Amino acid sequence: MWNKDTKFKITNQLPANQIGDDYILLDAKATKTHELNEIGKIIWTQLQSPKSIKELSTSLQDTFDIDRETLENDITDFVGKLEQLKLISIDE
Incomplete structure (x- = not known):
């Protein structure tokens, strides 16, 4: 199980x-494509190096006019979907 501090x-x-x-990700192994919007693209780009939901929220809050709680909830949902698709994993 992970939380907002998990990288x-x-x-x-x-x-x-x-x-x-x-922004379209091409997953040839799973023969799927994944379409990301502007915020998804930023998150994907930032995950090139390990980041937590809190770190992503801080970074995105400076760019987008949205309250912190809503932003963290949206990022949590998105990260959960990426993890289910096995596109990201916990950095151990």
């Missing part, structure tokens, strides 16, 4: 393309 990292570097406002 995550990208499991596998996936090829990515910018198409319009979307």
Whole structure:
């Protein structure tokens, strides 16, 4: 189980393309694509080095006008989805 202080990292570097406002990750192994919006792209980019939900929230709060609690909840949901897809893992 993890919490907002747990650090995550990208499991596998996936090829990515910018198409319009979307950022598309190409997961050839799973034969899937994953479409990220602007915030998802920023989170994905920041996870190139291990980061916690708190660290991601601090970074994004400076960029987007959103309250901290909502931001942390949204990041928690997104990170949970990335972990379920095995695109990220806990940095141990």
